[in-house]
Amino acid sequence: MAPKYSVVIPTLNRSEKLRRALDSVLRQPIDGELEVVVIDNLSEDDTQQVLAEPQYSNVRVIRQPARVPRIHNFMTALKAATGEYLAILYDDEEMLADNLLSKGRVLDEHPEVVAVTSSVAKRDFDGTMTPGVLVRPGFTIEHRGEYLRNTFLKAPGGLPQVLMRRWVMDHLKIEQRDEPLDDNAFVLRLSSLGAIATMPEALVTETFTDAEMVNTGLLEPFEIPNQPGETAYLPAVWFGWCHYRIRVEHLLSSTDLSKKQTRALHRAAFRVFRRDVWKGAYWRWHVSKQPGAVIKFLAKAGAFDLRLLIPPVLFFLQWKTGDTTAPMATDTVNNSVEVGQNPQKPSIPYEEGLA
Numbered sequence: 001m002a003p004k005y006s007v008v009i010p011t012l013n014r015s016e017k018l019r020r021a022l023d024s025v026l027r028q029p030i031d032g033e034l035e036v037v038v039i040d041n042l043s044e045d046d047t048q049q050v051l052a053e054p055q056y057s058n059v060r061v062i063r064q065p066a067r068v069p070r071i072h073n074f075m076t077a078l079k080a081a082t083g084e085y086l087a088i089l090y091d092d093e094e095m096l097a098d099n100l101l102s103k104g105r106v107l108d109e110h111p112e113v114v115a116v117t118s119s120v121a122k123r124d125f126d127g128t129m130t131p132g133v134l135v136r137p138g139f140t141i142e143h144r145g146e147y148l149r150n151t152f153l154k155a156p157g158g159l160p161q162v163l164m165r166r167w168v169m170d171h172l173k174i175e176q177r178d179e180p181l182d183d184n185a186f187v188l189r190l191s192s193l194g195a196i197a198t199m200p201e202a203l204v205t206e207t208f209t210d211a212e213m214v215n216t217g218l219l220e221p222f223e224i225p226n227q228p229g230e231t232a233y234l235p236a237v238w239f240g241w242c243h244y245r246i247r248v249e250h251l252l253s254s255t256d257l258s259k260k261q262t263r264a265l266h267r268a269a270f271r272v273f274r275r276d277v278w279k280g281a282y283w284r285w286h287v288s289k290q291p292g293a294v295i296k297f298l299a300k301a302g303a304f305d306l307r308l309l310i311p312p313v314l315f316f317l318q319w320k321t322g323d324t325t326a327p328m329a330t331d332t333v334n335n336s337v338e339v340g341q342n343p344q345k346p347s348i349p350y351e352e353g354l355a
Contacts, residue, residue, distance in 0.1 A: 002082050002083060002084060003032065003033035003034060003035040003082065003083040003084070004030070004031070004032025004033055004034070004083055004084050004085060004104065005030055005032060005033070005034045005035065005083050005084070005085050005086075005087070005100050005104065005163075006034075006035040006036075006037065006081035006082060006083030006085070006086045006087070006166065007025045007034070007035070007036050007037070007086075007087045007088075007089055007095075007100070008036075008037045008038075008039065008077035008078060008080060008081050008086070008087070008088050008089070009021055009022065009025075009036070009037070009038045009039070009077070009088070009089050009090070009091055010038075010039045010041065010070075010073045010074050010076070010077045010088070010090070010091065011038055011039070011040055011041065011043065011047060011091035012040070012041040012042075012043055012073070012091070013043045013044055013045045013047070014043075014045075014047075014091050014092055015043070015045050015046050015047045015049075015050045017091055017092040018038070018047060018050060018091045019050055020094055021089055021090070021091050021092070021093060021094055021095075022036065022038070022056060022059065024089075024094035024095045024096070025089065025095055026055075027097075028095055028097075028098075028099060028100045028101065029097075029098060029100075029101050030100050030101055030104070031101060031104065031105075032084075032104075033083075034083075034100075035060065035081065035082060035083050036058070036059045036060065037059070037060045037061075037062065037077065037080050037081060038051060038059055038060070038061050038062070039062045039063075039064065039073055039076050039077040039080065040061065040062070040063045040064065041064050041067055041068060041070075041073045042063065042064050042065075042066060042067045048061075048063070060080075062076065062077075062080055064076070071174050074088065074159075074174055075173055075174055078169050078174075079169060081166060081169075082166075083166060084165070084166055085100075085103075085104055085107055085163050085164070085165060085166065086163070086164055086165070086166045086168075086169070087099075087100065087103075087160075087162065087163045087164075088159050088160065088162075089160050089204075090159075090160050092207050093160050093204060093205050093206065093207060094123070094204070094205045095203070095204055096121065096202065096203050096204060096205065097203075098203070099118070099163075099203040099204060100163065102199065102201070102203065103116040103118070103163035103199065103203070104163065106197045106199070107163065107165065107197075110141060110195070110197060112141075112194055112195045113141060113194060113195045113196065113197045114164060114165050114168055114190060114193045114194035114195065114196070115162050115163065115164035115165070115168070115187075115190045115194075115196055115197070116162065116163050116164075116196075116197040116198070116199065117135060117161045117162050117187065117196065117197070117198050117199070118135065118161050118198065118199040118200070118201055118202065118203040118204065119134050119135050119136075119161075119199070119200055119201060119202045119203070120135075120158075120160075120161060120202055120203075120204050120205065120206040121202040121204070121205050121206070122205070122206050122207075123205040123206065123207045129205070131202065134200060135161075135198050135200070136150070136198040136199075136200055137200060138200055139197070139198070139199055139200065140197065140198045141195050141196075141197045142191075142195060142196055142197075142198070143191075143194075143195045144191045144192060144195075144256065144257075145257070145261055147191045147195075147196045148188070148191060148257075148261075148265055149264070149265065149268065151188065151191075152247055152265055152268040152269050152272060158184060158187065158206075159186060159187065160204050160206070161203070161204050162187060162190070164190065168190060168193055171193060172186065172189050172190065172193070174186050185249075185250065188247070188250045189250065192254065192256065214233065218235070218236060218238075219233040219234060219235060219236060220233070220234060220235075220236045221233055222234045222284065222287060222288070222293070224287055224288065225288050225289075225290060232283075232287050234280060234283050234284060234287070235276065235279065235280045235283070236280070237277060237280065237297065237300045237301050237304065240272075240273045240276030240277055240280070240301075241273065241304055244269050244270065244272070244273035247265070247266075247269035247272075248266060248269055251265055251266055251269075270305075270307075271312070273308065274307070274308050274310070274312050275312055277298070277301040277308045278311060278312055280297055280301075281294050281297055281298055281301075284297050
C-alpha cells in the first residue's frame, strides 16, 4: 500500500541544513504512513555520512550519478515520490508544526482541491524566525479564475509551501525557462488542474540571504553614498520582469481562460511589474538621495517597456494616506500572532487593486 505522504528533499552540499530539514519532517504528526526521499545532486561534503546516521535509516536516498541542473534534480525528486500527497522541501528550509497534517486534512475533505499552500515564516541566517509573507488573510478555496486574479496581485506561494496530490505530476513539470523562479510558475500551472486551497498559517520557513538573492539576480548591491564600505541590497528590475514574464507566459499558454479574463490578468500583471519598478526607484532615492541613482534604475526599466516610466499615482496616494512607513511593505503575518497560528489581515491598503 502506498504511503499517504511523500516529502522529497533535493540537496547539494548543505549537510547541516539538510539535517535540520529532515528532522523537521520526521517530527511532523501525521495520520498515515510517511515516505521521505532525499535526492543528492552529487554532494562533495559529508551529506552521505549524515544520511547514513541511524535516525535516518527509513529515509530513501537517491544519489545522482553525475551533477545535473537544479530543475532536473527537482524533477527527479518529484517523480521519485510514491505517496498519495506530495510535498517538496528545499534543503535549507524547515516544516513547522502540523504542516503535513493540517494540509492533508484539507485534501481529505475537499476532493476538488489539487493543492494546499500556506504562508511562510522568514528565517534569518542565524535561525531567527520572523513573520513572512501573508499569502491570504484567511482560509480560501479558489478555482482557477479567482485564484489567478488574487495571485497576480499577491504572492502565489512557492513549492515548499505546497502539499499536492501525487497525480498532478503526471500532467505538470518544472520547466527550464522558469529558472530561477520556477516554483512560482509551477504553482500557477497547478490551478489548471483544480482548485487551490490556501491556509493563512505560517507552516514552512523561507530562508534567503542577501548573497543568495544577489546571485540569482533578485537583488543588486547598491553602494551607500558618503558611507564607505556600506552596501544596501535593493530589488533589481530583473526581479519584477521575471514575475511579469512568468505571469504573461502562463496566460499565453492557457486555453481555458476567456479573452476578457486574459486581458484583465495581463493588465494586473503589468500593474504589479510597474509597482515593483517604482518601489525600487523609491528605495534608491531613500538610500542615496541622489536623482542620478533613480534615473539610472528607471532607465533600465524603460528598456523593458517605456510604459513602466509612468508613475503609479494611485499607489503612492494610497501609501501616503495609509498607516505604513514605506511603499516597500508587503502583507506579513501579524507580529502579534505566533508562527503556525491563524493571523489577522494587517492594514496595508495599497497592496490591492493598484493602478
